[in-house]
Amino acid sequence: MENVLQNNYNLTRKQQEILNFLITNKDNFIQAPTLNELCVAIGLKSRGSLHKHIQGLINAGLVEAPNRKQRGVRLTSLSLSTNSTSELAKQVDEGYGTPFVGTIAAGSPIEALENKSYMHIPNEIKTEGSCYILQVKGDSMIDEGIFNGDWVIIEQRSYAKNGEIVVALVDKMDATLKHIEQYPHETVLIPANKNMKAMHFQPQQIEIQGVLVGQMRSYK
Amino acid sequence: MENVLQNNYNLTRKQQEILNFLITNKDNFIQAPTLNELCVAIGLKSRGSLHKHIQGLINAGLVEAPNRKQRGVRLTSLSLSTNSTSELAKQVDEGYGTPFVGTIAAGSPIEALENKSYMHIPNEIKTEGSCYILQVKGDSMIDEGIFNGDWVIIEQRSYAKNGEIVVALVDKMDATLKHIEQYPHETVLIPANKNMKAMHFQPQQIEIQGVLVGQMRSYK
DNA sequence: ATAACTTGTTCTCCTTTTGTTCTTGTTGTA
DNA sequence: TACAACAAGAACAAAAGGAGAACAAGTTAT
Numbered sequence: 001m002e003n004v005l006q007n008n009y010n011l012t013r014k015q016q017e018i019l020n021f022l023i024t025n026k027d028n029f030i031q032a033p034t035l036n037e038l039c040v041a042i043g044l045k046s047r048g049s050l051h052k053h054i055q056g057l058i059n060a061g062l063v064e065a066p067n068r069k070q071r072g073v074r075l076t077s078l079s080l081s082t083n084s085t086s087e088l089a090k091q092v093d094e095g096y097g098t099p100f101v102g103t104i105a106a107g108s109p110i111e112a113l114e115n116k117s118y119m120h121i122p123n124e125i126k127t128e129g130s131c132y133i134l135q136v137k138g139d140s141m142i143d144e145g146i147f148n149g150d151w152v153i154i155e156q157r158s159y160a161k162n163g164e165i166v167v168a169l170v171d172k173m174d175a176t177l178k179h180i181e182q183y184p185h186e187t188v189l190i191p192a193n194k195n196m197k198a199m200h201f202q203p204q205q206i207e208i209q210g211v212l213v214g215q216m217r218s219y220k
Numbered sequence: 221m222e223n224v225l226q227n228n229y230n231l232t233r234k235q236q237e238i239l240n241f242l243i244t245n246k247d248n249f250i251q252a253p254t255l256n257e258l259c260v261a262i263g264l265k266s267r268g269s270l271h272k273h274i275q276g277l278i279n280a281g282l283v284e285a286p287n288r289k290q291r292g293v294r295l296t297s298l299s300l301s302t303n304s305t306s307e308l309a310k311q312v313d314e315g316y317g318t319p320f321v322g323t324i325a326a327g328s329p330i331e332a333l334e335n336k337s338y339m340h341i342p343n344e345i346k347t348e349g350s351c352y353i354l355q356v357k358g359d360s361m362i363d364e365g366i367f368n369g370d371w372v373i374i375e376q377r378s379y380a381k382n383g384e385i386v387v388a389l390v391d392k393m394d395a396t397l398k399h400i401e402q403y404p405h406e407t408v409l410i411p412a413n414k415n416m417k418a419m420h421f422q423p424q425q426i427e428i429q430g431v432l433v434g435q436m437r438s439y440k
Numbered sequence: 441a442t443a444a445c446t447t448g449t450t451c452t453c454c455t456t457t458t459g460t461t462c463t464t465g466t467t468g469t470a
Numbered sequence: 471t472a473c474a475a476c477a478a479g480a481a482c483a484a485a486a487g488g489a490g491a492a493c494a495a496g497t498t499a500t
Contacts, residue, residue, distance in 0.1 A: 120342050122339040122436070216436045218345045218434050
């Protein structure tokens with residue numbers, strides 16, 4: 001899945017990611033988020049690092065944060081009204097629910113649906129972040145209790161901790177759902193199926209497209 | 221669409237919190253609350269501290285408190301009109317969802333929650349019939365991909381086909397989630413766990429309380 | 441009416457949180 | 471190799487928040 005945002009400004013990738021996060025989650029914050037809260041939500045450990053990105057968004061007029069006041073980061077009306085708003089964000093905002101994107105099978109690209117549809121899923125199996133749903137094809141995660149035909153809820157995110165289950169894009173070609181272990185010189189994708197072996201890659205071969213946060217199954 | 225908790229640009233976090241409290245509880249006070257009452261309600265020990273926040277709300281025109289008169293704190297028409305949509309309306313509008321009843325563990329009665337709660341689940345994992353949700357304790361269905369802590373959606377029903385997964389009440393005592401096989405002179409409950417054995421009962425010992433129609437899991 | 445009590449107000453002193461700026465180091469790319 | 475993007479963390483000042491004392495104006499009880 002490509003980046004859902006169109007780049008109308010000279011934003012860096014990270015700035016774009018943060019803007020995307022702010023737009024998709026603007027209704028999820030009771031109060032305008034502080035830098036620390038955003039760090040946690042986005043996966044940064046340093047306020048200082050985040051601040052630089054926010055500063056870039058402020059310069060672009062997309063975000064405002066009262067100088068020196070401790071009142072959090074807010075979107076400007078500009079960023080809310082321009083077409084820089086991602087399709088995904090718009091749809092979530094309009095109350096369609098969580099987008100059901102398509103199917104994921106080991107060794108193939110994600111197969112998108114012709115007509116995107118939406119499901120209303122409980123908050124218990126999704127996160128504050130921007131989430132989407134895939135249907136699983138195959139048995140590569142069977143020991144983890146993820147079966148052929150199950151739906152998985154994925155938080156859109158480009159990083160992961162070791163051991164998390166991720167949607168990984170291999171060589172910009174094949175999408176797959178696996179446990180991930182990332183080391184400086186190697187990234188390992190580990191299926192949860194006794195009959196399958198872990199696969200080893202160069203870190204740059206792997207692009208994380210999301211992290212598993214929930215799962216559903218129908219017995220009908 | 222927006223609720224009571226909407227951000228006001230000029231307010232600090234505490235001011236916003238207090239304003240939210242006043243709005244959501246405006247009908248719960250017989251008289252306008254005093255500073256001391258608000259301290260108790262909000263969790264402050266010092267009137268002086270609270271007064272500073274109230275002063276900020278007064279300056280913002282959102283609250284009024286007759287100067288020096290001992291009349292308590294009340295909302296202005298401004299704050300009442302700009303925040304008229306209550307969260308309650310939202311809940312009524314959306315319906316209550318599917319009841320979350322309690323937990324089910326092999327070999328124990330269903331443990332009901334004191335405060336029943338509700339989840340909104342997608343139609344894909346429930347049926348037209350009346351459904352409820354249980355949280356699974358234990359590993360008796362692990363080979364079926366139902367893990368400890370998973371939620372299961374149960375259609376309330378007193379009969380089942382052979383092979384279906386049911387909530388079965390054994391001897392009017394213990395509730396359990398198992399595959400069921402019903403024969404004229406015997407009812408068998410079959411766990412989905414290689415380490416556990418099927419259990420055989422007289423038909424009259426078993427009472428079916430529902431049939432599994434869906435399952436959910438959180439990886440948060 | 442007087443005393444006792446409430447209540448809003450102001451003040452000082454204090455801790456925690458937050459935004460900001462820096463330096464250091466890593467990584468990916470032209 | 472050089473450069474931009476990015477991350478982590480230290481350090482700092484201002485803002486936000488909290489406790490409590492003191493006081494004056496109103497209210498209540500005796």
